[in-house]
Amino acid sequence: MVFSSNVFLFLFLPVFLIIYYLLPFKGRSAWILIGSYALYSWWRLDFLWLLAGVTLAAYFFALAIDRSNGPRRFQLLTVAVTLNLCALAYFKYANFGISSFNAAMTGLGFAPFAWAPILLPIGLSFFIFHAISYLVDIYRKEEPPTRNLLDFAAFIALFPHLIAGPVLKYNLLADQFLSRTHTLEKFSYGATRFMTGFAKKVLIADTIAPLVTASFNQPSPSFFDSWLGAFAYTLQLYFDFSGYSDMAIGLAAIMGFKFPENFNHPYISRSITEFWRRWHMSLSSWLREYLYIGLGGNRKGRARTYINLALTMVLGGLWHGANWTFILWGAWHGGILAIERRMKEAKLWQPRSAWLTIPGTLLLVIIGWVMFRADNVPDAFRMYRGMLGLNGLGLSDTLSWQVRPSELVTMLVAAVLVYVAPVWGNRVGDVGSKLLRPGLAVVATVTLLPLFVLAIMKLSAQSYTPFLYFQF
Amino acid sequence: MTEFAQDTVKPNLDNPAAPRVLQWLPAAFLLAVVGVGAVLALTSKGTRTFPTGQDVVTGQWMGTYEKTNLDPGVPWRDASVNLWGGLNYRLFNEARDGAVIGKDGWLFTNEEFQTSKTDAAEIAGKVAYIKQVRDDLAKGGAKLVVALIPAKVRVYADELGSMKVPEMNALLYENFRQQLVAAGIPAPNLAADFEAAKSQGDLFFHTDTHWTPLGAQVAAQALAPVVKELGLDLPAATYQASKKPPVKRSGDLLRYVPVPEGEGPAPDTVQEAVYTRTDTGGGGLLGSDPLAVTLVGTSYSAVSKNNVWHFDGVLSKVLGTEVLNAAQEGKGPIVPMRGYLKSQDRKDNPPQVVVWEIPERFLRVDYEVKK
Numbered sequence: 001m002v003f004s005s006n007v008f009l010f011l012f013l014p015v016f017l018i019i020y021y022l023l024p025f026k027g028r029s030a031w032i033l034i035g036s037y038a039l040y041s042w043w044r045l046d047f048l049w050l051l052a053g054v055t056l057a058a059y060f061f062a063l064a065i066d067r068s069n070g071p072r073r074f075q076l077l078t079v080a081v082t083l084n085l086c087a088l089a090y091f092k093y094a095n096f097g098i099s100s101f102n103a104a105m106t107g108l109g110f111a112p113f114a115w116a117p118i119l120l121p122i123g124l125s126f127f128i129f130h131a132i133s134y135l136v137d138i139y140r141k142e143e144p145p146t147r148n149l150l151d152f153a154a155f156i157a158l159f160p161h162l163i164a165g166p167v168l169k170y171n172l173l174a175d176q177f178l179s180r181t182h183t184l185e186k187f188s189y190g191a192t193r194f195m196t197g198f199a200k201k202v203l204i205a206d207t208i209a210p211l212v213t214a215s216f217n218q219p220s221p222s223f224f225d226s227w228l229g230a231f232a233y234t235l236q237l238y239f240d241f242s243g244y245s246d247m248a249i250g251l252a253a254i255m256g257f258k259f260p261e262n263f264n265h266p267y268i269s270r271s272i273t274e275f276w277r278r279w280h281m282s283l284s285s286w287l288r289e290y291l292y293i294g295l296g297g298n299r300k301g302r303a304r305t306y307i308n309l310a311l312t313m314v315l316g317g318l319w320h321g322a323n324w325t326f327i328l329w330g331a332w333h334g335g336i337l338a339i340e341r342r343m344k345e346a347k348l349w350q351p352r353s354a355w356l357t358i359p360g361t362l363l364l365v366i367i368g369w370v371m372f373r374a375d376n377v378p379d380a381f382r383m384y385r386g387m388l389g390l391n392g393l394g395l396s397d398t399l400s401w402q403v404r405p406s407e408l409v410t411m412l413v414a415a416v417l418v419y420v421a422p423v424w425g426n427r428v429g430d431v432g433s434k435l436l437r438p439g440l441a442v443v444a445t446v447t448l449l450p451l452f453v454l455a456i457m458k459l460s461a462q463s464y465t466p467f468l469y470f471q472f
Numbered sequence: 473m474t475e476f477a478q479d480t481v482k483p484n485l486d487n488p489a490a491p492r493v494l495q496w497l498p499a500a501f502l503l504a505v506v507g508v509g510a511v512l513a514l515t516s517k518g519t520r521t522f523p524t525g526q527d528v529v530t531g532q533w534m535g536t537y538e539k540t541n542l543d544p545g546v547p548w549r550d551a552s553v554n555l556w557g558g559l560n561y562r563l564f565n566e567a568r569d570g571a572v573i574g575k576d577g578w579l580f581t582n583e584e585f586q587t588s589k590t591d592a593a594e595i596a597g598k599v600a601y602i603k604q605v606r607d608d609l610a611k612g613g614a615k616l617v618v619a620l621i622p623a624k625v626r627v628y629a630d631e632l633g634s635m636k637v638p639e640m641n642a643l644l645y646e647n648f649r650q651q652l653v654a655a656g657i658p659a660p661n662l663a664a665d666f667e668a669a670k671s672q673g674d675l676f677f678h679t680d681t682h683w684t685p686l687g688a689q690v691a692a693q694a695l696a697p698v699v700k701e702l703g704l705d706l707p708a709a710t711y712q713a714s715k716k717p718p719v720k721r722s723g724d725l726l727r728y729v730p731v732p733e734g735e736g737p738a739p740d741t742v743q744e745a746v747y748t749r750t751d752t753g754g755g756g757l758l759g760s761d762p763l764a765v766t767l768v769g770t771s772y773s774a775v776s777k778n779n780v781w782h783f784d785g786v787l788s789k790v791l792g793t794e795v796l797n798a799a800q801e802g803k804g805p806i807v808p809m810r811g812y813l814k815s816q817d818r819k820d821n822p823p824q825v826v827v828w829e830i831p832e833r834f835l836r837v838d839y840e841v842k843k
Contacts, residue, residue, distance in 0.1 A: 006546055007538050010509040011519075044531040185495045191502035192494070210569070219589050398638040401572060401585045405564040442493050449501045456505070457552035460543070 001042040002163075003194075003247045004201050004459055012039060020255065021182075029154040029177055032255070036157035040123070047121045050087065055156045057083060058131035062138040062145040077139040081132055088128045094118050096322030123163040125319055129286055130156050134170045136290055143171040151177040160251040164244050166262040166282035173257060180256040190253030192445060195452040197246025202455040204417075205240035206462060207410040208232050214402040216373060216383065223393045226386030228403070230366050233373045235414040238267065241280070265422045270357035272336040272364055287316050302345070309341060310334035320372070325380060329372045336364060509548075518545015557730035571728035575633035577737035579725035581681045583833045584623040587638050591836045595644075598806075598835060599651050605809055605828070606657055614823045615658075615702050619695055620649055621683070621772055622663035623832040624676040645832050658698045665694040677740045680723025682772055685745050688783040689790075695827060696790040699765070704824045706764045710751045711789035716744045721780065747785030749794070763796040763821040768812050769829025773799035787827065796821050804837075805830040 001008050016035045023031055041048050061080035068076055095117050102112035134152075138145050146152045155173055156162075215221065215229020245262035252259040266279035276284045292312040298305040310331065317330020343349045370387070374380035385391060395403070513519050518541040526533035543549070553568075560566040567573050572580045588594075606616040622645055625637045645663050652659040666675050666687070675687035683691070699706075722739040729736040765787075767773050773783045775797055784797040798817055800808040809828060812818055 005538070006509075006513065006542055009506060010513040010546075011542075014506050014510040042531070042534045045529045184499055188495050188497065188499040191498040195498065195502060217589075219587075396638075397636045398587050398640065401582075401635050401638075404560075404566050406560055406566055409564070445494055445498055448498075452501070453505060456509070457548060457555055460546055460549050460552035461556040 001039050003244070003251070004198055004455075006460070007042070008039075009456070012042075017254070028255075029148075029150050032154040032159075033150065033157055036154070036159040036162055039159045040157065040162060043122045044119075047119075050091075050121055050124070051127060051157060052153075054084065054087065054127055054131050055153045056149075058134055058156070059146075059149055059152050062135055063147075065135065065138050066145045073139065077135060080135050084128050084132050084135075088124065091118055091120055091124055093318075093322045126165050126167060127156055127162065129167050129319075130170070133167075133286060133290055136294075137169060137171060143174070146170070146174060148177070158252075158257075160248040160255075160257075161259065164241075164248075165280075166245060166248060166259060167286045168259070168282065169286075172260065176257050182256040186253050186256060190250040190255075192250070192448065193246045193253060194250030195448055197243040197248075197250060199448065199451045199455045200239045200243030200246060202243075202459050203451065204410055204414045205236045205243060206458070208236045208239075208407055208414070211403060211407040211411075212236050212373070214399055216375075216379070218386070218396060218399055219382075220391040220396070221383055221386030221399075222391050222396050223386060223389040224395045225391075225399050226370075226383045228395075228399075229383065230370050230387065232407070232411055234267075234362075234366050234369050235411055235418070237369065237373075238263075238418065239414055265418075267362055267365070267418050268358055268422050269361050269365075270352075270354065271340055271361055272333060273340050275361060275365060276333070276337070283316070287312050291315060306338035306342060309337045313337060324377050325371050325374050328377065328380075329368050332364075332368045332371065509546075512547045513542070516545045516547050518542055521545075554730040557728070561729050561731050561736060567725070567728040568730070569728075571725045572632075572635060573729070573737075574628075574631045574635060576631065576678075578628060578631040578678050579680075579723065579729070579737055580625050580632070581725060581833065583837065584625045585635075585637060586836065587640055588836065591640075594836055595648060599648070599655070601806065602652060602657065602828075603655050605813070606655070608813055609823075609826055612818075612822055615704070615825045617695065617698055617702075617825060617827050618652055618657055618659040619691055619769070619827055619829040620645065620652075620659050620662060621691065621829060621831045622666055624681065626663060626832065627666045627670065627675060644835060648832075648835055658702070660694045660698050662691050662694055665690055674740075677721070677723045677742075679726045679737050679740055680721075681725060682723075682778075683781055683783075684740075684742065685781045685786070688772070688781040689786045692783065692786040692790045695787065699791060699825055699827070702825060704764065706791065706793040706824065707762060708751070708792055709749055709788065709794045710792065711747045711785070712750045713745045713747050713786070713789060716746065718743045724778070742780050744780045745782060745785065747782060747789055749788075763794055764824040765791060765793055766796045766798055766812070766817070766821070766823040766826045767829065768805075768809050768826060769799040770803070770805050770808070770831055770834070771799075771801040772831060773797065773829045774801040775799075776801045783829070795827075796823070799829065804834050806834075 001012060003009075012035075016031075020028060020031055020035075037048060037051070040051055057080065061076060065073055065076045065080070095115075098113060098115045102115070106112050137143050151174070152170065155168075155170055155177065158173075161168055212229055212233045215225055215232060218225050218229075221229065242263040249259045249261070260282060262280060262282050264278040264281065266275055269275035269278055292308055295308040295311060296304055297308060300308075311334065313334030314327055314330040317326040317328070317333070320326045320329075340349070367384075367387075370383045371377075371380045374383060521541050523533055523536040523541065526536050528534070557568045560568070561573075565573055567579065570582055572582050572585065574580055602616075602618065609616050623641075625632065626641075626645060629637060646661070649659045649661060669675060669686075669690045672690075673686045674684050675690060676683050718741050720739045721742045722733075726736065726739070733739070767784050767787060769783075771778070772781070775784070778801075784795050784799075788795045796817060798808060798812040798815065800811070805828065812826075
């Protein structure tokens with residue numbers, strides 16, 4: 001069940017909120033758990049055991065780790081994390097591993113290994129990451145384990161972040177399960193964020209989506225085709241994913257929770273290092289805390305630091321999906337991060353004008369997005385050939401009839417929003433921000449309301465469009 | 473340091489009125505929209521009708537309920553389609569996905585523009601299947617003639633305005649036809665006949681995917697000599713054509729431009745022809761004469777409420793024999809042929825010749841997969 005759907009908006013949400021607000025505080029965690037499990041089961045009921053199993057395993061292993069000392073403490077952590085990674089590996093990477101193995105075997109003239117493809121459970125990467133971060137935090141004694149299984153299960157399953165993040169640490173929300181306020185101000189803030197995210201997703205990301213698909217499907221994309229497709233995807237992905245994050249943050253606020261921000265104007269970054277402080281901030285934070293530091297971070301010498309940076313991003317890429325495109329995308333970002341760090345250490349990193357560094361960084365990001373979006377590596381390199389002008393310059397006639405003026409205008413509006421929003425407010429969706437002038441804030445809010453209705457009507461007029469980050 | 477979302481919501485000291493509005497208006501609005509929407513949704517029949525025979529455990533039931541019952545059934549669905557279709561037309565001169573707007577009120581189906589990486593394989597597969605059909609019919613003593621209908625964008629490319637048909641489609645019609653001819657399957661060059669007949673009137677409707685009665689007539693007249701060259705002994709029948717008064721007709725492509733009449737492209741005017749058998753015979757199941765010609769094909773041939781072009785009628789008239797019409801609407805050209813080959817119609821009326829009408833736009837499309 002996606003947030004931008006009739007079943008969520010008009011059946012799930014009203015029922016959930018009415019009962020949520022009728023219940024006393026002590027009953028709300030149970031209702032969150034029931035509601036979140038119901039929302040998950042709307043996809044498939046038979047995978048609920050996996051969500052519940054990961055939750056129970058994390059809960060009991062955390063208690064056991066807390067009770068243990070010495071090597072046994074590390075052994076328990078290793079077992080718990082390995083179990084989680086095995087679940088992730090089996091459901092997410094087994095198909096990829098077997099198909100790669102079979103490709104090698106058939107290449108050598110051997111018969112392929114018979115294999116029935118495994119279904120990827122929705123949101124698996126996110127709830128596995130939530131569980132791992134909790135276990136590691138307990139092992140590091142950064143927080144005590146919770147004794148309240150209900151609150152912990154409600155945290156893991158909390159529907160605003162269950163399917164596509166943000167990636168949260170339990171200690172960020174633990175206190176909020178014990179005590180949180182529900183005010184009209186919070187509710188309105190949440191409503192504003194939710195409606196903003198909804199409009200970003202439906203009015204912008206979904207409008208641009210067909211142009212992206214058409215461009216990436218070109219057999220020989222020209223220079224114009226491939227750059228148009230790459231720019232369009234750059235905007236689509238941002239408005240799709242940040243729209244989802246706005247909706248998640250908004251729904252959490254409606255329920256009285258404070259979620260951390262997940263985006264902070266990533267496309268105004270002046271380096272890839274800065275980009276990863278602004279893009280999918282919760283994932284960057286997770287990768288830094290649990291992977292980069294786990295690999296040794298910058299404590300094991302200069303060369304190892306670069307390797308750790310690159311490896312973290314490669315594994316982060318692989319987390320997005322079992323495909324060589326994601327591995328190469330991760331390697332691209334990891335490599336640039338390592339180069340940037342080396343340049344800074346060698347004092348080669350000089351402050352440059354924003355007019356140079358922002359477009360330069362964006363160019364590197366766009367090149368990465370092409371690999372991220374392509375169905376496979378040869379398709380990505382077909383796009384790169386187009387971007388280099390090796391397939392001609394002008395718009396292809398196979399694409400031209402598919403380019404709609406409404407898509408181009410939407411892209412223009414989206415680009416303006418991306419670069420005007422940092423000037424106006426702290427975030428694109430933050431129309432109620434303290435940084436906005438009061439009159440402008442009211443105008444923005446009042447403008448948002450019809451946009452929300454327009455977005456609902458557009459949703460009904462178009463076919464089903466899942467969020468891009470659901471696949472991860 | 474983690475930045476939390478609501479840390480940014482603080483009372484604004486510059487304008488105390490603004491925060492008060494922001495404190496209640498979005499909440500009230502969201503609750504109102506969701507509440508009214510929920511009531512409207514619950515009153516719709518689709519929401520209260522539940523799928524049967526679907527598995528709940530694997531999510532089939534939920535998916536079916538959402539896509540088949542709830543979403544199409546919400547009361548604001550039609551209004552939404554019309555609102556967005558109308559906005560896109562008025563602001564950007566765009567049709568909804570499925571149609572392309574040309575100049576001077578001409579509309580085209582986007583299927584005629586589509587290309588894909590698998591086109592070559594698809595075309596080769598279709599040629600191979602047509603040869604199979606020829607062989608299958610030959611076992612029963614019947615010949616195959618293909619009526620390859622040129623795409624509307626091929627015939628009326630000059631009405632596209634700034635839009636362009638992909639160059640890779642330029643030779644598609646003739647290449648495909650030549651492959652049939654090389655395989656010994658008669659397939660007249662209807663594209664050339666249509667080009668020559670354009671001055672006589674519209675051969676395709678401006679607002680519809682299909683040909684006009686004149687287009688159907690031009691095709692029938694081009695096919696007649698090809699069938700006669702086969703040297704068959706077709707039972708004779710004579711037909712008289714009479715014309716109905718001209719009427720306005722909104723084509724199927726106007727559904728992609730949901731604006732009130734007068735704002736969008738003007739509907740076509742059509743003068744439907746009625747073909748009546750005038751001799752004393754009567755073939756087929758109820759008469760003594762066998763039906764030696766069978767027509768198989770798509771909506772360009774099928775008997776349906778939308779059919780005002782009556783290709784089967786004009787074909788009977790120009791061939792001077794009764795035609796059994798086995799065409800079907802909405803299934804492409806392959807499925808009706810598969811059905812016909814196994815049908816009772818074929819057993820009851822063993823044909824001497826089968827005319828298979830195939831629109832050009834189906835040559836590249838994996839139509840069965842698409843359906």
